[in-house]
Amino acid sequence: MGCLPEDAEGELGDGGRARRIRAPRRPVDRSRLLRQPGQVAAVRTALIGDREVTRLGFGGWQLSGVEPRPAQVTARHVIETVFDAGITLIDTADSYQLGGEEPGHNERLLSETVASWKGQADALLIASKGGRSVTETGERYCNASPSALRAACEGSLRRLGTDHIELYYLHRPDPAVPFEDSLGCLSDLAEEGSIRSIGVSNVDEAQLHTAHALLGPRLVAVQNEFSPWNVESEPVVRLAEQLGLAFIGYAPFGGVDRSGQLGSSSDLANVARRYDATPHELTLAWILAQSPAMFTIPATRTAGRVASLVNGASLDLSTNDVRELSDIFAGLRNA
Template sequence: MVKQVKLGSQGLAVPTIGLGCMGMTTFSGMEIYGQANEQESIATIHRSLELGGNFLDTADVYGPFKNEQLIAKAIQGKREQYIIASKFGFTFNEEDKYTGAINGRKEYVKLAAERSLKNLGTDYIDLYYLHRLDPETPVEETVGAMAELVKEGKVRYIGLSEVGTATIRKAHAVHPLTAVQSEYNLFEREVEELGILATLQELGIGFVAYSPLGRGFIGMDFKHPEEIPASDFRRYLPRFQGQQFYQNLALLEAIKNMAAEKQVSASQLAIAWIIAKGHLPIPGTKRVPYLEQNIAATHIALTTDDINRLEKIIPIDAPTGARMNEEGMKQVNL
């Protein structure tokens, strides 16, 4: 079973590992880490609960909306046994198609929350994040509206995703944040480099590490970029392209060698590293065997020497390729 820990200082208790659900549905028609099967995905969510992994991470934009709706099916009749995190901020047109625009205005916060509550089949969301900062709206307005949702009992705790230190401080002054979520893994440590993690520790805010396996790079079987299906969004990420792919592959081999010494997988070692650093990883999977491997990683104890060795394999300033395309990178750490 998975041990429980406090996420932040506002009272939310969670397992030491969460389940990222993004890959269980398509994203605007693109596959996320390969094809998904609804029945298999729901079985994975149920198996996670059996093992003590009851923290599920989703967002309205995944699908759009299909991911929250899938989770509603999976948790039906057992809502109180799960901790549900969802996110809002991206907008959709009249046909419910993703537009790419971000809206953090007060009225949209309320609209998005009501829509997610309906799609999730619940009357409250445990942890509600602003998915990306709206540069046209003061974060104080957005967080003020989120705080009203807390007062109304529709949201228990609030957080932000992919924001910088100044934004975190402004938001936390309006209403205490429980968590901030960003990509963090052995290939991507910008939140550490920019001092964001230090700010969170100072303010008593938890850190949730999404893509703890480097968008699947650490656990993948591809040996050449061309092997990644054209329908897989990773084919368009710089980390998975051209010469950068092969440079990263060499780093991965060193991680695999260390993992073999410890008789664990590279993915398990990468997850254990994040937990040892005091953060909450939410690896995504839609298959029971991978879920079981990920949860088993919570029992791996790493020493300070182990951590230092891993971080020497991929130093914090190592060039590993941007984690998103150019447009996506404009929306992070604001």
């Protein structure tokens, strides 16, 4: 799988260093609910490795890597609202920035928000990524040599204000660098205590098999795009289940260009009415129903939309409705 020129992730929608890496446990939904004051919904949790986090996460890409970027105060309010809603899986990367900037705009934004937040920061799992860079004019490219990955991780550690990163992904396999070399660097970083566990992103089945064989229990997650518009990673989801890994689906609404199309389907609207939900809420519920290994990390620039994300991730769909939605989404893809 080659390195794409741009991310598809934008949407509307303390302790000491860890010297030992525990074996990951299968990310089965534990049916625990995290309730927050004022929230009408609850967020289900599951395991990523040995960390229990919400199956609904939040992707920071849109707050930093898409123009027009929201004002700093607005972006911080969105993140605080996410935290206050009980969402504990937070996704970022050193390349979430605009062209011509220093790397790590989103990492700095998250770190500053966490530092001032009054909640329980230890409950948050902030996952970052390395292996992707941005040119002065905003083009994105793979940069996953061992030396580049090590430098990227060191930069992320500084910006996040921590001595170790809980979960660190290879952002994309670099066609110019042997996959095994990139993974070997991440393994070294884990051995040194800079990262606690490892993920791979934008990989196919063969690459996930390779990563699992090389990294063993240090590998806990795989992150690929998964939405009604893109189900190409279904085999990777099934493999993640078999290997006891978490599958983190990004761009659940299909990206900015396709998110709005979900509201145009009368069939989808009919099913949504059964649950007193919006099409976007129903979409999140359908995605999470695909597998007990599934997590999803939608993005939003608007604090007012966070409650809707929580509502969607909290819906219990019947088996028949999951099937019906699968048929509806297949029709939308093929239209």
